[in-house]
Amino acid sequence: xxxxxxxxxxxxxxxxxxxxxxxxxxxxxxxxxxxxxxxxxxxxxxxxxxxxxxxxxxxxxxxxxxxxxxxxxxxxxxxxxxxxxxxxxxxxxxxxxxxxxxxxxxxxxxxxxxxxxxxxxxxxxxxxxxxxxxxxxxxxxxxxxxxxxxxxxxxxxxxxxxxxxxxxxxxxxxxxxxxxxxxxxxxxxxxxxxxxxxxxxxxxxxxxxxxxxxxxxxxxxxxxxxxxxxxxxxxxxxxxxxxxxxxxxxxxxxxxxxxxxxxxxxxxxxxxxxxxxxxxxxxxxxxxxxxxxxxxxxxxxxxxxxxxxxxxxxxxxxxxxxxxxxxxxxxxxxxxx
Amino acid sequence: xxxxxxxxxxxxxxxxxxxxxxxxxxxxxxxxxxxxxxxxxxxxxxxxxxxxxxxxxxxxxxxxxxxxxxxxxxxxxxxxxxxxxxxxxxxxxxxxxxxxxxxxxxxxxxxxxxxxxxxxxxxxxxxxxxxxxxxxxxxxxxxxxxxxxxxxxxxxxxxxxxxxxxxxxxxxxxxxxxxxxxxxxxxxxxxxxxxxxxxxxxxxxxxxxxxxxxxxxxxxxxxxxxxxxxxxxxxxxxxxxxxxxxxxxxxxxxxxxxxxxxxxxxxxxxxxxxxxxxxxxxxxx
Numbered sequence: 001x002x003x004x005x006x007x008x009x010x011x012x013x014x015x016x017x018x019x020x021x022x023x024x025x026x027x028x029x030x031x032x033x034x035x036x037x038x039x040x041x042x043x044x045x046x047x048x049x050x051x052x053x054x055x056x057x058x059x060x061x062x063x064x065x066x067x068x069x070x071x072x073x074x075x076x077x078x079x080x081x082x083x084x085x086x087x088x089x090x091x092x093x094x095x096x097x098x099x100x101x102x103x104x105x106x107x108x109x110x111x112x113x114x115x116x117x118x119x120x121x122x123x124x125x126x127x128x129x130x131x132x133x134x135x136x137x138x139x140x141x142x143x144x145x146x147x148x149x150x151x152x153x154x155x156x157x158x159x160x161x162x163x164x165x166x167x168x169x170x171x172x173x174x175x176x177x178x179x180x181x182x183x184x185x186x187x188x189x190x191x192x193x194x195x196x197x198x199x200x201x202x203x204x205x206x207x208x209x210x211x212x213x214x215x216x217x218x219x220x221x222x223x224x225x226x227x228x229x230x231x232x233x234x235x236x237x238x239x240x241x242x243x244x245x246x247x248x249x250x251x252x253x254x255x256x257x258x259x260x261x262x263x264x265x266x267x268x269x270x271x272x273x274x275x276x277x278x279x280x281x282x283x284x285x286x287x288x289x290x291x292x293x294x295x296x297x298x299x300x301x302x303x304x305x306x307x308x309x310x311x312x313x314x315x316x317x318x319x320x321x322x323x324x325x326x327x328x329x330x331x332x333x334x335x336x337x
Numbered sequence: 338x339x340x341x342x343x344x345x346x347x348x349x350x351x352x353x354x355x356x357x358x359x360x361x362x363x364x365x366x367x368x369x370x371x372x373x374x375x376x377x378x379x380x381x382x383x384x385x386x387x388x389x390x391x392x393x394x395x396x397x398x399x400x401x402x403x404x405x406x407x408x409x410x411x412x413x414x415x416x417x418x419x420x421x422x423x424x425x426x427x428x429x430x431x432x433x434x435x436x437x438x439x440x441x442x443x444x445x446x447x448x449x450x451x452x453x454x455x456x457x458x459x460x461x462x463x464x465x466x467x468x469x470x471x472x473x474x475x476x477x478x479x480x481x482x483x484x485x486x487x488x489x490x491x492x493x494x495x496x497x498x499x500x501x502x503x504x505x506x507x508x509x510x511x512x513x514x515x516x517x518x519x520x521x522x523x524x525x526x527x528x529x530x531x532x533x534x535x536x537x538x539x540x541x542x543x544x545x546x547x548x549x550x551x552x553x554x555x556x557x558x559x560x561x562x563x564x565x566x567x568x569x570x571x572x573x574x575x576x577x578x579x580x581x582x583x584x585x586x587x588x589x590x591x592x593x594x595x596x597x598x599x600x601x602x603x604x605x606x607x608x609x610x611x612x613x614x615x616x617x618x619x620x621x622x
Contacts, residue, residue, distance in 0.1 A: 056464050060621065082369070082466040090457030094385065096392045105388075108381045109465050111370035120363075127363045129353030137392060148353070153461070158366045174352070181355035189364040 009034040009161050009192040010055060014064035016216075017050055024050040026216035027064065032194060032209075034069075034160075037187050039207030040196040043315070047216035048196040049089065052163050055194070056086045068161060085159035087150045089166050095139035099130050099149050102138060103156065110157045124152040128182075144175030151182055161192045168202060180205060200314060204228075212318060219318050228309065234275050234283035235309050236290060241300040243267040249299045256290040262316075268302070273309070273317070375468035382462075382475020390479070399445065400487040404438040408494050411558070419559060424499040431495040432584040433557035436516060436577060438491060439484045440552055443520050444544035446480050447527030451540050454532070463619075470616055477524045484520045488513045504590035511592075512584040515600060519580050522604035525611035532618040551577050576603040 010032035017025040024047050032038040040048045053059040055066055057077040065072065071079040086092070093102040103121035104114075112120060125134045128148045133141060138149060147167060154162055164183065168176040183206055187193050197203050203210045204224045212220040212227065220227055236257075240249055246267065253261045253272055261272045272290075275283030287306045294301055309317070373381065390396060411434055416423030420430075450473070453459050462472040492500075492509065502509050527544065534540045554568065555561075555577040561569050572578050579599040586593030 053460075058460055058463055078466055081464055082372075084464065086460065086464045088457050088460045090460070092457060092461045094389070094458055095456070096389050097385070098392075101388050105381065105385055106461075106465075108384075109373060109378055109462075109467050109471075111373050113370075116370075124363050127356075127359040129355075144353075155364065157369060158364055178353060178355055182360065185355065185357055185360040186364060189361070190366070191364075 007034055008032060010038075010066065010068055010194065012051075012055065012064065012066035015051065015054055015061045015066055016063040017054060017059065017061050023216055025054070025061065025064075028213070028216065028218055030066075030211060030218065032192065034192050035187070035190060036208040037183060037193040037195055037206045039203035039210040040194065040213055041198070041200065041203045041210050041314075042196075042213035043198060046213040048213055049165055050216075051213070052086070052165050052194065052196060056084055056163050057081055058086075083160040084163065085154040085157065085161075086163040087154045087165065087167060089169065092150045093138055093153050096137060098135050098137055099125055099141075100134045102149065103153060106153050107156050120156065124156065128152045142175075143171055144178060147171060147175065147179055148182070151179070151186075155186060155191070158189070159191060161194065162186060164193060164195045166196055166198065169198065176202075200308070204308075212314065214315065214319055227314070234273070234287070234306050235313050236272050236274055236287050237303070237305045237307065238270055238294075238301055239266075239303040240268045240270075241302050245299050246270065248297065249294060249301075252293050252297050252299065253290055256293045257286055271313075273313070274306070372466055373468075375471060378467040378471035379474040379478060382472050383478035384475075386476060386479020387482070390483075397483070397486070400442055400483045401490050403442075404434075404487050404491045405494055407438050408434050408491055408498075412498065415558065427495060427498055427500045429585075430558070431491070431500045432512060432588050433555075433581050435488055435491045435495075435513075436581050436584060437552040437557050439487050439516055439520050440523060440577060440580075441548050442483060442487055443480070443524045444527050444541070444548060445483075446477060446524040447529075447531035447534075447540045447544060448537050449480075450476060450528055450531035451534065451537050455537070469620065470612075473528050473615065473619065477521060477528070480524060481517055481521055484517055485513065488516055502588040502590075504588045508588045508590050512587040515580065515583050515587065515597065519576070519600055519604050522607040525607055525615055529611045529615045529618065532615060551575060556581050576600065579603060 008031055010030055012028055012030040015025050015028040016023075026047070028047065028051050030038075030051075040051060042048050050059065054061050055068060055073060057073050057080050060074055065074075067073065068080045069083055071083075073080050094105075097105070100118075100121050103124055104117045107117035107120050108114065122131075122134075125131050128151070130145060130148060130152070133145060138146065141149065151164070151167070154164075167179050167183070171179065180202075183193055183195065193206075195203070195206060207224065209221070209223055210227055211218045220230070222230070236253075238249075240246060246263065249270060250261045250263065253270065257272055257274055259272055259274065261270055263270060274286040274290075283306060287304075291301070291304055408431070412423045412427055412430060415430070416426035420426035450459075459472070492513070502512075504512070526547075527540070530540055530543055534543060555572055555575050557577065561572045561578070564572065576599075579596045580603075582593050582596035583600045586596060
């Protein structure tokens with residue numbers, strides 16, 4: 001069995017798809033190298049799920065084209081299906097069935113005979129720490145266990161390309177780390193992973209390359225490092241004791257950092273980007289200078305922090321509008337029927 | 338909307354730590370087995386339906402309690418007035434109420450499919466490289482078992498109440514066989530509605546709107562000869578009428594070839610038209 005780990009796993013050009021009046025995909029271009037984790041980063045409603053559903057042959061695009069390992073997702077859907085596997089955001093196993101039953105069912109549908117299917121199911125349950133829960137109905141699993149059985153079901157046939165649609169949304173930090181470890185193991189064995197996420201740090205942790213998606217378009221693409229340096233390496237957040245000092249604080253900050261300062265809705269909060277590409281100071285030096293200038297001006301600061309830009313800030317920088325969440329799948333269910 | 342509905346029944350002590358070695362053993366790419374045959378895949382999906390019955394046995398209420406209530410209610414409600422006695426009425430009525438009950442149960446096919454889609458599990462099935470209609474055919478296979486169960490429950494109750502089919506075992510089995518063939522075919526109407534309608538409730542609503550006239554405006558309860566002409570015209574072309582006539586014939590030992598032929602034609606038509614529409618929708622979403 002030849003496993004293709006070179007070249008492109010996914011090539012998409014100008015994919016469009018609308019649901020009624022909602023334009024979910026407005027011309028997506030993607031080139032995903034095989035054997036890597038590729039992140040689609042964006043808020044709810046950006047078009048990530050729709051893009052994944054088109055690439056996984058669940059949805060036909062209105063326009064444009066996409067190939068998975070060289071096979072067209074519309075004309076050669078069956079060939080694509082034999083090489084990919086999808087863990088959706090929603091139930092992707094049957095909640096009424098037990099863990100074992102779910103995996104045996106899917107293994108049999110992939111062509112394994114009953115004894116082989118049972119063996120495979122038991123091995124996967126063991127590797128995912130679900131042996132103890134194997135005879136319990138999936139609806140009685142915790143959130144973390146649910147995600148693990150979802151992913152186990154997706155790698156039954158060790159796919160060449162695995163789609164993970166927001167695999168850690170709603171998980172506690174420990175379960176999220178478990179999922180990350182699993183994703184790393186999966187990709188180290190040659191499976192390409194296309195991961196959608198709303199969290200910059202998740203894409204940063206896992207993905208070799210990231211496409212930032214907004215309103216159905218890719219608005220930025222590159223390695224995590226390239227993306228971050230393109231919008232500045234950090235953000236200063238501060239909270240004042242006295243709201244009356246905010247205009248003064250804004251002026252001091254602007255002079256110290258030489259960047260625009262955002263006034264948050266909260267009357268004592270301000271934020272500013274530092275470490276912007278093209279300046280000669282690094283982010284921490286700029287932040288330190290800002291803090292000492294504030295102290296000299298007699299402005300009382302309750303809280304001062306320097307952090308990585310959040311997704312919201314990435315969005316502000318790239319689009320000049322904040323990430324506005326809407327529920328894509330609802331739009332789709334609404335319009336597709 | 339998010340998928341954070343979790344029931345925390347995870348037993349705390351053993352915290353799962355993903356181990357690279359354990360994952361390596363399951364991730365080693367093996368040879369891909371050949372894809373299952375169309376029938377094999379459908380039967381596997383049928384097995385899923387069986388498992389669901391095993392885990393949620395309450396769902397058998399509608400194929401046991403509901404038919405019993407229907408038989409008792411109508412036999413004693415109409416029996417005396419229409420045939421002199423409930424026992425006499427039963428000889429005429431039992432095949433009809435069997436058809437009514439089973440045909441009404443077919444709507445659960447659509448409701449079940451709609452629920453599966455809403456929950457998201459169909460996304461997984463639709464990305465599997467198997468024969469495309471298998472998931473739906475398998476689902477209906479599971480339902481066929483429910484139809485047989487309902488028919489047997491009704492027959493058993495009928496025999497207790499005094500139903501005496503002249504056609505004997507062969508006639509009764511033939512009758513139930515015809516009913517199963519028709520119900521399998523008719524289920525495709527509901528898979529189509531299950532795919533195109535938005536919610537379980539609307540599937541239920543449409544089903545009722547179709548099923549009530551179809552079962553009541555037929556020869557199930559009374560001979561059509563007393564009905565006004567325009568109604569007779571509808572009753573005559575109603576497939577349920579043909580089905581009931583064919584089953585009555587088989588069970589009474591005087592088979593009705595014309596009704597049987599019409600019933601088989603209707604069945605083929607339902608599979609052809611609604612099976613095609615269903616698969617079109619299923620692939621196009």
